[in-house]
Amino acid sequence: MLRTFAMLAGVTACAAVLAPRLLEGMDKPAVSAARLTDDGDDASNTQSTVTLRASRNNHYFTEAVLNGLSVPFMVDTGASTIALSYEEGRRLGVIRPGDRWDVQMRTANGIARGKRVTLDSVRVGGIVVRNVSATVSEEGALSGNLLGMSFLSQLGRFEIRNGLLVMEQ
Structure with a gap:
């Protein structure tokens, strides 16, 4: 299990090193969110969908609210967890x-260190996931934030097609 975690952490770290380069030429996020409810009063029957349009460099960017604070992200399906910069972790x-x-x-630049944390809640549009694992990088190791599989895997579905990333809870 430790070996698997170390391998997943390595993938996250590699993505963390590459993220600053990928953020160049980033467009403002194009987000569309719809909250659909049926006629019942039961809140568990609520469904939320968020659609992101790919940026010029074919990456997906969004704002998420973590523990009540807004944080910019690049969506990264190759990252095992949410990866936060040191500065964001402090904030x-x-x-x-x-x-x-x-x-x-x-990472591509060598060994980096991080700290595992749990976020009380992560909200993207109308989608809310609670108790989400994340990794905060040591100071200077990551300049952006990655929205990884610790969030995405808890969705009802997510799919990338025709330049759109559709997330549904």
């Missing part, structure tokens, strides 16, 4: 000076 209050870096990640 969100999920790390503090002196915290122990408990994850080692192999």
